[in-house]
Amino acid sequence: MLRTRPYLLTGLALLILSGVSIFIGVGQLSLGTVWHDPAALQLLWISRIPRTLAALLVGSSIAVAGVIMQLLVRNRFVEPGTTGTSEAAMLGLLAVTILAPGWPIMAKMIVAACASLIGIAGFFALIRKLPPDQPLMIPLVGLIYGGILGAAATFIAFQADLIQYLGVWMSGEFSGVLAGRYELLWLAGGLAVLAYLAADQFTVAGLGQKASLSLGLRYGQVLTLGVVTVALVSSLVIVTVGILPFIGLVVPNIVSRLMGDNLRQTLPVVAGMGAGFVLLSDIIGRVARYPYEIPAGTVFGVLGAVVFLWLLLRKPHA
Amino acid sequence: MIDISGVSYAIGKAQILKDVSLHIPCGQITALIGPNGAGKSTLLNLMSGQEPLQTGTVSVDALHIGQTRPRDLALKMAVVAQHVGVASRLRVRDLISFGRWPHNQGRPTAADHTMIAQALDRFDLNALADRFLDEVSGGQRQRAFVAMAYAQDTDWLLLDEPLNNLDLRHASRLMAELHRLAREQDKSIVIVLHDLNYAVAWADHVVAMKNGALAFEGATQKVTNAENLSALYDTDVRLVQTEDEVFVAHHR
Ligand SMILES: Nc1ncnc2c1ncn2[C@@H]1O[C@H](COP(=O)(O)OP(=O)(O)O)[C@@H](O)[C@H]1O
Ligand SMILES: [Mg+2]
Numbered sequence: 001m002l003r004t005r006p007y008l009l010t011g012l013a014l015l016i017l018s019g020v021s022i023f024i025g026v027g028q029l030s031l032g033t034v035w036h037d038p039a040a041l042q043l044l045w046i047s048r049i050p051r052t053l054a055a056l057l058v059g060s061s062i063a064v065a066g067v068i069m070q071l072l073v074r075n076r077f078v079e080p081g082t083t084g085t086s087e088a089a090m091l092g093l094l095a096v097t098i099l100a101p102g103w104p105i106m107a108k109m110i111v112a113a114c115a116s117l118i119g120i121a122g123f124f125a126l127i128r129k130l131p132p133d134q135p136l137m138i139p140l141v142g143l144i145y146g147g148i149l150g151a152a153a154t155f156i157a158f159q160a161d162l163i164q165y166l167g168v169w170m171s172g173e174f175s176g177v178l179a180g181r182y183e184l185l186w187l188a189g190g191l192a193v194l195a196y197l198a199a200d201q202f203t204v205a206g207l208g209q210k211a212s213l214s215l216g217l218r219y220g221q222v223l224t225l226g227v228v229t230v231a232l233v234s235s236l237v238i239v240t241v242g243i244l245p246f247i248g249l250v251v252p253n254i255v256s257r258l259m260g261d262n263l264r265q266t267l268p269v270v271a272g273m274g275a276g277f278v279l280l281s282d283i284i285g286r287v288a289r290y291p292y293e294i295p296a297g298t299v300f301g302v303l304g305a306v307v308f309l310w311l312l313l314r315k316p317h318a
Numbered sequence: 319m320i321d322i323s324g325v326s327y328a329i330g331k332a333q334i335l336k337d338v339s340l341h342i343p344c345g346q347i348t349a350l351i352g353p354n355g356a357g358k359s360t361l362l363n364l365m366s367g368q369e370p371l372q373t374g375t376v377s378v379d380a381l382h383i384g385q386t387r388p389r390d391l392a393l394k395m396a397v398v399a400q401h402v403g404v405a406s407r408l409r410v411r412d413l414i415s416f417g418r419w420p421h422n423q424g425r426p427t428a429a430d431h432t433m434i435a436q437a438l439d440r441f442d443l444n445a446l447a448d449r450f451l452d453e454v455s456g457g458q459r460q461r462a463f464v465a466m467a468y469a470q471d472t473d474w475l476l477l478d479e480p481l482n483n484l485d486l487r488h489a490s491r492l493m494a495e496l497h498r499l500a501r502e503q504d505k506s507i508v509i510v511l512h513d514l515n516y517a518v519a520w521a522d523h524v525v526a527m528k529n530g531a532l533a534f535e536g537a538t539q540k541v542t543n544a545e546n547l548s549a550l551y552d553t554d555v556r557l558v559q560t561e562d563e564v565f566v567a568h569h570r
Contacts, residue, residue: 071406086352132403176454200424206406210368210399215470216420260450264424303353 006259017279021052024286024293025140046179047144052180055174055282055296056275058228058237060245062194062212063189064267065233066248068226071206071261073127077139079248080234084142086243087120087149090169098160105239112171112235119149119226172237172244173295174282182238190237191229196281198225199263206261244297249273250304250312277303319344320474320508321472322364325374327360327530328387334360335530336349338374342474342508342525347500349521349538350510353551358510359400362478364396378474392420395474396467400482402460404451410462411447414438415486417469435468440495442488457483464492468499475499477509481516489513494519514555514566518542529545542566 003172022044034040066079080086092115096108103111123145130137157166184267195202201222204212212219251274259266281299288294320342327335335344335357342348344570350358357358363374367383376383396417409414413439418430426434438444441461451459460483467475476494481489489522497520509519517524517538524541526533533550534541549557558565 074406129402200416200419203406204419205409207404207408207416210363210397211402213368213388214366214392215393215416216387218387218388256407260408260412262408262412312419 001263003265004135006269007201007272010269010276012278013276014272017283018052018056021055021279021283022048022119022187034109035292036126048270051174051177051318052279054177054185054241055146055279057185057189058172058241058273059278060271061185061192061233061274062237062244062248062278063251063270064192065204065230065266066274067193067255067263068202068250068271069230069248070252071263072122072223072226074206074208075138075140076253076256078142079246079252080230081243081245082139082142082146082249083093083148084119084146085116085123085125085151085230085234086124086238086245087146089113089116089231089238090153091119091149091156092235093166093169093239094156094160094162096257097165098270098315103173105184109239110237112239113232116231120231124227152287169238169242169273171295172242172297173285173293175240175293176293177241180297184236186241188233191233191236192203195229196267198222199267199274202226203261240293242297244300245309246304247300250308251277254293254307281318319379320506321373321375322361322365323379324563325361325371325376325503327357327362327364327369327372333530335364336531338527338530340525340532341536342506343523344506345500345504346522347451347496347507347509347520348525349470349517350508350524350527351512351514351517352527352533353552357530358527359478360530361364361527362397362476362508362510366395366476367391368397368399383453387389387519391419392470392472394472396470396472397475398460398463398467398475398477398480398500404459404502407450407452409448409450410443410454410458410465411438413462414443414469417471418464418472433471437465439470440468442491457485461492468495469552473506475505475507477507479510479512481511489516510528514542514547514568518557518564519568 001109014258034044069078069080069083071074089112092112093108096103096111124143126145127138130141154164157163157308176317201217204217205219205222209219252270255266259269277300278296279310282296283302285296285299323339324359325335325338326333337363352358360369364371365383378394381391399551409487411434415426415434418426418433418436422430422438423432438447441464443465446454446458451462460480464477464480469514480492482491493516496509500507524538525535528550534546544557553568556567558567
């Protein structure tokens, strides 16, 4: 009973939030009239449903990417946004925007993913020599590394007069999401599902390279799978809606506190809670200064910080 | 039998192991002893394939370390490392169930559940089964890792200082359990021990290392004498024989 409660709660919250998200916004929709009104139906299919789905897909996939990264690095404080992964993806995106502006979005995304893979490899190389008994060194080095890559991106964007693009990529928000412009995100959702199939492998890898070797895990393969998943998810999210920082950090930490790190049990909740937080942030962003919108990434910056502090400071119950 | 032949190991310029060759017998408890930094953990890591061999060869029964698929090796030997620091929050029961992973790849059968229940029993972990690893004491965590290796149910069990952090009762229980495994199930056990009393009381075979080289090895009764042990630790060590036990005295 106790063990199914987290799944039920997450599912229920997602249902309610999705309902709210579909019926809230500048154009009024109500459950009674929408079925007879072709304009309302149009709004639903073109904007509201895609927007809601986009938020759900983004939230779940980046939370999953975050928890994978934390298990592979064996550090609670890493996520794509604190390890240079997102910045490296932006560098790739900038390069392709400057050199091959005509390429289709899919090709751009792949270039971004390759760049973020290189970025992650650089991060792993940097942290290899760090003392394992000082866990805060890893996110610190990651932040500095990300800062340097971010500065390089800003410099290049400035030179090439692409600062606006950078702004769009860096602040994740869903106001531009319409049918036909978010479907790449299904790939990110698919990757999260794939990750679930390998949940046990990731959990074992989280015990460390040696322990996983002694259990017969092909550690190198699992590491590669995880890193590729993280790079692809980050890039897909950046090219479609932009960076949503901290989701990948906050959500896995909350779930780990409450349920532990056995991904077979927790990954659905991680994905669900990530989806819920992003959707909630987007809804708050839509209604807080109605009819103007606040980016979901900004809203979550505040929301996530509060939740995270509560989590850190609350007394562990026996 | 584990056959170690001509194994040397260097980290940078430091020579950690120097041309170690020895046989470790089957179906017995072999104690690996020696001063801090002698190279016991390094040797154990090389034997279990957790560090790649540089020179020399190791084979475990018919399997050659370095040429065996990880899963096949995991079905052959289980390892408990000296430092079992964990960053992840798993419940004790979940950790132990991962001991069955080489067998079931994550799809547990009834036999797996029996084995897990047994491991919880044997290592006195039932009361802690649903606790998270980072919410139990160091000794309790160590027992959980030993129980995981036990659940792996392999011919060989390699343990690096498993008695660290264990209280008297659990240390004795662990040694008695290993003894039972060797006698009743013909398991082969290699255990790094610091407390020589446990080595003298429980081990059938002793391998002593010093400065990265083999100091002496052989049947426990033959090789654990005052002369050998004093030389090994550069300390006066006496053996005190009572009616039915031998004690190693070195405290004063
Ligand atoms: N990463 C390392 N770099 C350099 N020397 C090391 C490293 N790890 C271990 N050593 C050295 O190798 C020797 C053997 O270590 P170890 O096998 O852990 O000894 P034991 O387990 O017998 O106490 C020690 O002298 C230790 O200082
Ligand atoms: Mg050691």
